[in-house]
Amino acid sequence: MADWTETYRPTTLAEVRGNDKARKALHQWAKSWDDHRQAVIVHGSPGVGKTSAAHALANDMGWPTIELNASDQRTKADIEQYAGGAAMNRSLSGTGRQLIILDEADNIHGNADRGGSGAITKLVKEAEQPMVLIANEFYDMSNGLRNACEDIEFRDVSVRSIVPVLRDICRKEDLQYEPDALDAIAEANSGDLRGAVKDLQATAEGREKVRKEDVTAGGRDKTEGIFQLLDAVFKEEDAEGALKFSYDVDETPDDMVNWIEDNLPKDYHGTELADAYGFLANADRWLGRVRATQNYSYWRYASDNMTAGVAAARSGQKGGWTRYGPPSYWRKLGSSRASRDKRDYVARHIAETGGMSMASARKQVLPYLEVMTHHCKNRELTVRMAAAYELEAKHVAFVTGSGEDTNKVQSIVEDAQQLREEAAVEHSDGAFAGGEFDDEDAEAELDEATNDDANATDTESEDPDGEESGDQQSGLADFY
Helix, strand or coil, X not given: CCCHHHHCCCCCHHHCCCCHHHHHHHHHHHHCHHHHCCEEEEEECCCCCHHHHHHHHHHHHCXXXXXXXXXXXXXXXXHHHHHHHHHHCCCCCCCCCCEEEEECHHHCCHHHHCCHHHHHHHHHHHCCCCEEEXXXXXXXXXXHHHHHEXXXXXXXXXXXXXXXXXXXXXXXXXXXXXXXXXXXXXXXHCCCHHHHHHHXXXXXXXXXXECHHHCCHHHCCCCECHHHHHHHXXXXXXXXXXXXXXXXXXXXXXXXXXXXXXXXXHCCCHHHHHHHHHHHHHHHHHHHHHHHHCCHHHHHHHHHHHHHHHHHCCCCCCCCCCCCCXXXXXXXXXXXXXXHHHHHHHHXXXXXXXXXXXXXXXXXXXXXXXXXXXXXXXXXXXXXXXXXXXXXXXXXXXXXXXXXCCHHHHHHHHHHHHHHHHHHHHHHHHHHCCCCCCHHHHHHHHHHHHHHHHHHHHHHCECCCCCECHHHHHCHHHHC
């Protein structure tokens, strides 16, 4: 028996059920492609018609299609060979446009797939043909790729949109049915149109009529997504329903509370917003106890507050569509990660050189270095700092506030490298020089060196007024 999901795949956008707004946006994207020349990411839950819509769009536009699967072509070489060639060439007929459809585009994850993600990002920026990237999880894709594309979300198909499709298939298959049976199949699939069609076919096999007692779709294990949870908590469910909904969401309470907190002001206002934040504060206290005690049974109390509590704070009915996004806290962490890595690198080398902790290096030494070498105005001091702590251009730029690619910073790094090489050669003379060198000679030279160092310290540690030098106190004179 042929697969009904393929047999009854829509051939035009008008035949795609549900997601009217998304279908119109996709058609408008295609019509205006010559003006913007952007790729589009079509994302949403599995089975809502994303790939079918892309093929239907191609039929409407009269474009031939080339479909690739990112799970099969994952590496940079694969992307450039298969997708790159198609996106840069003319259509199969030699003229006009062709639509490149890249399915499962969220299944490529940077270094794990050896440059595949970067290759796709580069490709969508340079493509000479329209491209549709299909994804289940929009935020599993890299920031660079998301920012380079337009995005259109396909939402779960409602039960009232699924049932007519099932009825139409039954009519075409000359299959009798009980209306309650089709309702049960649609309800059990919770927005997954493709799954509903598969369940209808499985139920109908070997039968002339589909009855409700024959439906076996209710056992499907469906994991809910974070966006569905936000809708449930903010708009759709009461306190008990919101809590039960959260049981099927594949997120820890630590992540869930960040999603809810950041998106809450998009739907809640005034008193209800204040009350909801009170419940989130309670949830955060319970999460704090989990971190302090490692007793994860406290998670249940955090979940109660962030879901049931926030839903209970809602006043009145809420509807419509809200554009939810990932927590801004995560974005800030991501954007500051590079700076924190540079800070920790410098602090680590200061700590190793000065025999102190990284915390002391960050708080007691690094701030002084930033002031003393600001914009590399004291060039000699900056060179000695870079040499003493083995700093690269990006670290010198971080400490001094200068541009990493400026000639000034580059020359400082070069001089610091030369200074380190000279010091290495100088120190190696004592270790590898030829000639006799007995214990008495060593002791005499050590005494002489110690006396010289003591005299030099006495001279350098006092200013003209006889006071101890501040640089000597701070320990920063190591590279003066």
